Amino acid sequence: MSHSIKLWLVVLCLFLAHFIMHVGFGLGPVVPDMLTIALLLAAREIGIGWASGLGLAFGLLEDSLSVLAFGASSVAMTMTGALGATTRNLFVGDSLSFQLSYFILGKWARELLHWVMADEALRLPFLEQVMLNGLLGGVYVAAIAMPLMVLMGWRRREVR
Amino acid sequence: MAFRPEPEHAEGQRRQNLLAISFFILALVTAYIPADMQQSIAWSVRVTTLRPFILTQQWVVAAKENAAEAGILRAQLDSLTATVSSQAGLLDENRILRDLLDLAERGEGFFRPATVLRSGIPGSESMFFLELGSGDGIENGAPVVNRHGLVGRILEVRQESSIGMDWTHPDFRVSAMLQDGRTYGIVENRRGAFREEDRLVLNGTAYYETASDNTLVVTSGLGGVFPRGIPIGRIAGIEEVQGQWRKAYRLWPMVEPGSVTHVIVFTNRVPDNLDQLWSDDSLSTVEKETVERRKP
Numbered sequence: 001m002s003h004s005i006k007l008w009l010v011v012l013c014l015f016l017a018h019f020i021m022h023v024g025f026g027l028g029p030v031v032p033d034m035l036t037i038a039l040l041l042a043a044r045e046i047g048i049g050w051a052s053g054l055g056l057a058f059g060l061l062e063d064s065l066s067v068l069a070f071g072a073s074s075v076a077m078t079m080t081g082a083l084g085a086t087t088r089n090l091f092v093g094d095s096l097s098f099q100l101s102y103f104i105l106g107k108w109a110r111e112l113l114h115w116v117m118a119d120e121a122l123r124l125p126f127l128e129q130v131m132l133n134g135l136l137g138g139v140y141v142a143a144i145a146m147p148l149m150v151l152m153g154w155r156r157r158e159v160r
Numbered sequence: 161m162a163f164r165p166e167p168e169h170a171e172g173q174r175r176q177n178l179l180a181i182s183f184f185i186l187a188l189v190t191a192y193i194p195a196d197m198q199q200s201i202a203w204s205v206r207v208t209t210l211r212p213f214i215l216t217q218q219w220v221v222a223a224k225e226n227a228a229e230a231g232i233l234r235a236q237l238d239s240l241t242a243t244v245s246s247q248a249g250l251l252d253e254n255r256i257l258r259d260l261l262d263l264a265e266r267g268e269g270f271f272r273p274a275t276v277l278r279s280g281i282p283g284s285e286s287m288f289f290l291e292l293g294s295g296d297g298i299e300n301g302a303p304v305v306n307r308h309g310l311v312g313r314i315l316e317v318r319q320e321s322s323i324g325m326d327w328t329h330p331d332f333r334v335s336a337m338l339q340d341g342r343t344y345g346i347v348e349n350r351r352g353a354f355r356e357e358d359r360l361v362l363n364g365t366a367y368y369e370t371a372s373d374n375t376l377v378v379t380s381g382l383g384g385v386f387p388r389g390i391p392i393g394r395i396a397g398i399e400e401v402q403g404q405w406r407k408a409y410r411l412w413p414m415v416e417p418g419s420v421t422h423v424i425v426f427t428n429r430v431p432d433n434l435d436q437l438w439s440d441d442s443l444s445t446v447e448k449e450t451v452e453r454r455k456p
Contacts, residue, residue, distance in 0.1 A: 024216030028280035047172070049179025056183045060190065063198075064205035065279035068287055068329070070198040071191025078187040082180050117191060121330045124285075125351070 007045055010152060014038035015058070023065065029133070032140040033107060035062065039077060040106045041145065043084025055081025069118040076113035080106060096146075103145045104138035111137065199316055214289065217277050221421060225275075270430045272296050276420050286329035286417075288312075290425065293320040297427035301385050304423050309391030309414030309438065310334065310379065311423050324425075326417035327392075328358050336362055336392055337380040343369040344380055347392050347411065350399070360393050360411040367405050371395045377411055381432055389435025 018034035021027050035058050043051040059077030063070045084106055091098055111134030115123050123129060190201070206214065244251075277289040292298050294317050302314040304324050312326035325332060328349055336347040345365040352358050362377055375395045381388030393411030400408045 019210065019213040020216065022280040023210065023213040025220055026217055026278055026280050028278075047176035047179075049176035049183070052180040052183035056187050059187065060201070061205060061209060062281050063190070064202040064210060065281045066284035066287070068284065068325075070195075070202060071187070071193075073281075074187040074190045075184075078184050082184065085180075 004045070006152065007042065010148070011038040011042050011054075014041075019061075029137075032144045033110075033137055034144070035077075036080065036107050036110050037103070037141050037145045037148070039081050040084050040103055040141075041149075043081050044088060044102075046085065048082050048085035051081035051085035052078045053081075055079070069114075069122050072114050072117035072123075075117045076110050079113050080110040083109060099146065099149070100142050103142035104135070107138035107141040108134040110134075203318060214277060218275065218291065221275050221277070225421070271424045271426050272298065273422065273424055276423055286332075287315070287323055287325050290314075290322050290324060290423070291320070292425055293318050293322050295319050297429065298322055298425055299428050302428075303379075303386045303390060303426045303430070305390055305426070306415060306420055306423050309393070310386070311415050311417060311420055313385065314425065322425075326420070327360060327413065327415070328417055334386055334392065335380045335382040336377050338371055338395075339376040339378050343371055344382070345408075347377065359399075360413050361399050361408050362393075362395070362411055363399075363406075363408040365407050365409065367401070367403075367407055369407075371409055373397060377409075378435065378438075387426070387430055388433045389438065391438050 014034040014037055018031075018038070021031040021034070039051070039055055039058055042054055046054070055077035056074055059074035062073035062077070066073065084102075087102065091102075108130070112130050115126060115129045124133070190198070272292050274290040274292045277291070278284070279287075279289070290298075290304075298314060298317050300314060300317050302317075304311045304313055304326075310327065312324050312329070312332065314322050314324045316323045327334075327347075330349055330351060332349045334347045335344070337344045343365045345362045347360055347362050350359050350361045362371075365371065373395050377392045377395065379386040379388055379390040379392060391414045393413045396410045396412045398407060399410040402408075
């Protein structure tokens with residue numbers, strides 16, 4: 001199976017798993033933000049334009065379920081996708097520390113952008129959403145994404 | 161994973177940048193278009209792409225409910241069957257008398273039961289979905305309650321489903337009074353540093369009126385959104401005092417929205433006064449259950 005097909009299958013599985021866990025089973029923050037993992041994985045592979053488009057599509061889906069802050073997720077995910085794709089020009093390496101930072105900061109940036117875009121009266125306190133949920137969520141995202149990359153053979157291939 | 165730099169072809173790079181800018185502008189547009197349009201987009205996505213996931217939650221909630229309460233329901237059914245079979249004659253007599261007096265059935269048609277569905281997505285903490293809509297007689301602003309008291313109200317109604325907000329939403333306001341009607345005020349949500357610190361506050365009460373701890377606060381019916389007599393919470397101390405003219409009281413909420421799975425939504429035929437629906441003895445019973453549940 002080609003690398004690109006494998007990547008899109010993983011993105012599709014993460015997308016399905018995210019909504020089945022969060023919406024279908026109503027597990028909320030117990031499960032990681034797999035939509036952000038999917039976006040960050042894809043953003044390193046596709047161009048900045050398509051990464052932004054994928055982010056917008058994911059963001060719109062999330063916004064449809066959080067009507068009170070409509071648009072916040074769309075903007076946050078679009079920008080996260082664009083930033084993720086931009087790192088391809090800035091960092092070509094594949095070290096463990098880079099990849100850990102990439103996922104942690106990616107999730108943190110997504111929470112920060114969502115916080116900025118959400119209405120002041122509706123958003124969670126900065127300390128809770130950005131500093132706590134953002135950073136802990138980032139670690140959680142990285143803890144899922146890294147084994148996934150090893151499992152898919154993407155890290156091994158780069159090390160060679 | 162192939163971490164390649166962006167294609168060096170200038171034309172391809174320019175196209176990608178243009179695409180990114182277009183998508184970003186589109187994202188900004190979705191954030192600032194009128195609320196009606198936002199709701200229409202959200203609605204379309206929910207009934208198409210997200211429909212299977214929302215249906216899954218309905219099935220999961222129903223399955224959990226069936227598994228957890230099968231024994232209790234069987235016991236209640238047995239008791240009810242015994243009661244009904246022994247009171248069949250009484251029911252007939254009651255029906256004939258009510259017909260003679262031309263009385264309507266008690267509580268007929270002014271509420272609908274529903275299962276609460278939550279999306280579990282960031283930004284949707286204070287809202288829920290219900291599989292009830294305008295076809296069931298539900299209107300915008302309809303009160304949502306459970307056996308403990310007030311849960312919230314309906315925000316948006318479609319033909320077959322609706323969206324509601326619970327009292328943890330920062331825009332939540334309800335005109336309220338002490339149960340004995342001595343003091344009136346507005347109950348609102350106060351945000352804490354963390355969501356767990358959110359609390360209900362009875363605000364705008366007169367300085368010289370005193371409400372003792374544990375006094376029940378109910379909806380006053382003023383403003384016409386909520387009927388009178390729905391329990392909201394109990395006084396748990398003074399929250400703040402302004403000069404010598406206003407006091408605000410902290411409340412112990414009757415309902416913990418996070419644990420609510422089933423609710424009742426009042427239809428457009430709800431009477432103005434509901435204080436007979438929540439009698440003191442039944443309230444104290446459910447409060448005992450809540451206290452027991454909070455114990456570690």
